[in-house]
Amino acid sequence: MRIASLGSGSKGNATLVQHGETTLLVDNGFSLRKFTQRLERFEIDPGTIDAVLLTHEHGDHSGGVERLCATHSIPLWTAVGTARAVLSAQFEYHRLVAGQRITIGDIEVLPVTVPHDSNEPLQFIFHQLDNGKRLGILTDTGHITRHIVDAFSCLDALLLEFNYDVDMLERGPYPDRLKQRVGGSHGHLSNEQSMDLLRRIDTSSLNCLIAAHISEKNNTADIVDRLIRELGSVPAPVLADQEAGFDWIAI
Ligand SMILES: [Zn+2]
Ligand SMILES: [Zn+2]
Structure with a gap:
């Protein structure tokens, strides 16, 4: 299995997952041309x-789907709640x-x-059927639940x-209401919340860690890189970029 990104962040997300003859795309927040x-x-x-596969209706994920x-x-595969929020009525x-x-x-x-402030948000775990490797994708999540800890344990790769x-x-520059939304229990994961997840899940088989959806205004790749390296028990991260995403990574 391998994974690549066309871009990651609040201006647009699109992630490729490929194995054998199968190519999947998670979200597309970009115009058809882009x-x-x-x-x-x-x-x-x-x-x-x-x-x-569409995770939820926010434009940075659904805009170009x-x-x-x-x-x-x-x-297209998505939850009913997401489809109702964003697809044309007749779209199959x-x-x-x-x-x-x-x-x-x-x-x-x-x-x-x-938990995210949308109708029926989903994130995904991919399992390659021939040799059992597992890849998890977790973004747009307001806080870490027990359910998430259980689901995202014992992966080979994690975005x-x-x-x-x-x-x-x-x-930072965000208006108060947006600060409350992003930082709230149904907003996004802070660096500390994500580090908490890495401490709580079994990472003994994790050989690839990708840090993604890094805010361009409220975070830096350097801070994230340093925090993860300090933990020591997980691989040095690949840092997903809004413009460049990241190239194919084999799992
Ligand atoms: Zn998003
Ligand atoms: Zn979102």
Whole structure:
């Protein structure tokens, strides 16, 4: 299995997961033109994407999904609540239900419920069917639940949100209401909350850690990198970038 990102952050997210003959796309917050440009360097024809999985309706994840799926006839999978919030009434999709695994080609997908200020937010764990490696993606989550700790333990790879530094958010440029939203229990994960998750889950098999959805205003890649390296018990992180995402990482 391998993973790549076309961009990560509040201006747009799109993540590729590939194994065997199967290519999945998690979210697309980019216009069709931007998405197509950004996809070029990965040498994938958009028409060969087997499925798009949509986590929730916020524009940085959903903004380009319907147009992309319609243009290239790509099947879309999402929760009913998300579909109602963001898709055109007649748009056909496959329904995802938290806790119910689906198989698309060579990859099994487990949707996991997370607390976030949207209708029916899901994050995902991918399981490659031939040799059992598991990859988790967790962003857009307001706080760490017991359920998340259970679901995201014993992974081989983890893409984890490190959204904001508490002090930088507090002192930063966001209006108070937005500060409360981001920092609230259904907003985003702070560096400390994500570090707490890394301490609570079993990371003994983790050989790839990607820090993602890093705020450009309320955090820096350097702070995140230092915090994770200080922990010692997990691999040095790959830092996902808003503009560049990250290149293929083999798991
Ligand atoms: Zn987001
Ligand atoms: Zn969101």
